[in-house]
Amino acid sequence: MNEKMVPIKQAFEGKRAFIAFVTAGDPSIERTEEYILRMVRAGADLIEIGIPFSDPTAEGPVIQEANIRALRGGVTVSKIFEMVGRVRPKVDVPLVFMTYLNPVYHYGYGAFFARCHEVGVSGIILPDLPFEEKGPVAEAAAVHGVDVVSLIAPTSKERIGMIAAGAQGFVYLVSSMGVTGVRRSIQTDVREMVDTVKRYTDVPVAVGFGIHTPEQAAQISAYADGVIVGSAIVKLIAEHGADAGDEVEAYVRGMKGAITCKSV
């Protein structure tokens, strides 16, 4: 394994993980680099880097708009790889990509995951790649030691065993129906879902979709291995643009603080 590739499990070792998401290129690739460094400094244990897509069908308005801003700003997959190459030696946490299948397919699965390996991206989250379609992607990723993260949703039910059994890196447990974005409250019985997943796999389980307050993070980290926050961070970037650094860092520090007291 490339020594640049920090294994995903490191994010969960001896602690509950705080997983932070940013859309690459929003508002510019230089600022994304800065925000990643500052989120890690504030205690983020794993960074999800969104590669923007023109039609992000699993996202709510906040991340949709970030995708549009990033693409208008001229970000490309190659520029994102270069940025990761620069930031990787400066941080010690695993980095994973979050994107849709078409940009990866278009780049070529083999070439894409080879490049992930080169720059040190440990995993990928693809919301439009369900278990049944994962074969060719997972094979190409495995050649280069990249984990394909599995998603489990409130509707997964009897599919949970099958998906969890093949999980790599961590399981992304989708807390709620619908798309990404801040929710006032989470209706699903997330705890029961986490328990079910854990019956089938030892891979850590992180919960995302709709989480934005320290209280929610504290509550969920009582039973889940990690908490994923995307839209709340992207919203700060939408509001503060190129000057969002302080806000983002303070927010991540607050969220991380809320779950640290629950350490295993």
Added chain:
Amino acid sequence: MGQKTYGGGEFERSNLAGQGIPAQSRGRYGAHGGQYIPETLMNEVIRLEEAYTFYKNDPAFQEELGKLFREYAGRPSLLYFAQKMTNDLGGAKVYLKREDLNHTGSHKINNVLGQTLLAKKMGKTRIIAETGAGQHGVAAATAAALMDMECEIFMGKEDTDRQVLNVYRMELLGARVHPVTSGTATLKDAVNETMREWAGRVEDTAYVLGSVMGPHPFPMMVRDFQSVIGREAKSQILEIEGKLPAAVLACVGGGSNAMGMFHEFVPHEEVALIGCEAAGRGVDTFETAATIAVGKPGIFHGMHSYFCQDGEGQIAPVYSISAGLDYPGIGPEHAWLHDTGRATYVPVTDEEAVRAFEYLARTEGIISAIESAHAVAHAMEIVPGMSPDDSVIICLSGRGDKDVAAIARYRGRDIHE
């Protein structure tokens, strides 16, 4: 293990669960098709496929649908011999399959009656749908009114502006219309938004997809509901001509009227299958929606197929005068028919389609949808070179009332609805 049968997009459901081996991909047409959707929707599309497979083989369901086709939609639709057009073009005999005479004015009613009846059987109380020109939205709202379902329609803001009459029509039928402002605010974005809505509420809600696209089982199911077009056309032409046509032509956006027309003829290799894509201002411009002509393989909206996209795999904005063909992809079975060479796909520009629209009005007294006029335009090109002993069938997928104001504007007359 998965057993593939041509064209069905049908696979035996394999039972590899728990063995860590993904049960590769259902609903394939060669390399195309599949189910590229969020996990949240997977169980729902699996349930949909199971229900569809059951009711497809249920004589009572088929009889109920057949009755709706006959007594509500007005089927069978006419196969009309266009005598004047035939005389004028001086080649093969031209027949028009008059889907424009169906209730609600297009072929869309075939699919929505099927899907809404299926949704009802599945215990759903609400349907959602995307629409481009508004034809599918109107048809869906109609079926919902008839079958006592709640109905919400997602329509690009561009299109709600271009098709204000259809918006009001849907509202009259009791549907709620949501203008979609994201992205390019056209059909593709309406599909995005309907998928998002569905992922948020599956329990009581069925997504009634309007074309032979999206994740399996939609391409197969929509084709099956639309295949009544080709079945009727085949028996009608055999009755009149005593032999199969040399060619069948249909316009293609996602491709549901074309697939409905082609399906019955696919095994008859002597029948040329011609899909007419919207070239907009031309395939050498950026203002086009001709997916086969300018698109590349990709994965989007639940399926592997051809898509108009840029060098980064971002879906490209597309353009056509026809809101119904203004879509950056094409159904996976069409992509496969293209790959195998069984069907041919040709680009037709706005200008050619508008000329055909006007020609058909003056020659036959039929105002067709601007979508269907794309197929008429290509027929006008090829028919003169064909033998008078042969015939062609053009699928006249819809009527053109909705397009009159836009065509007037195209010709410089400022008419607003």
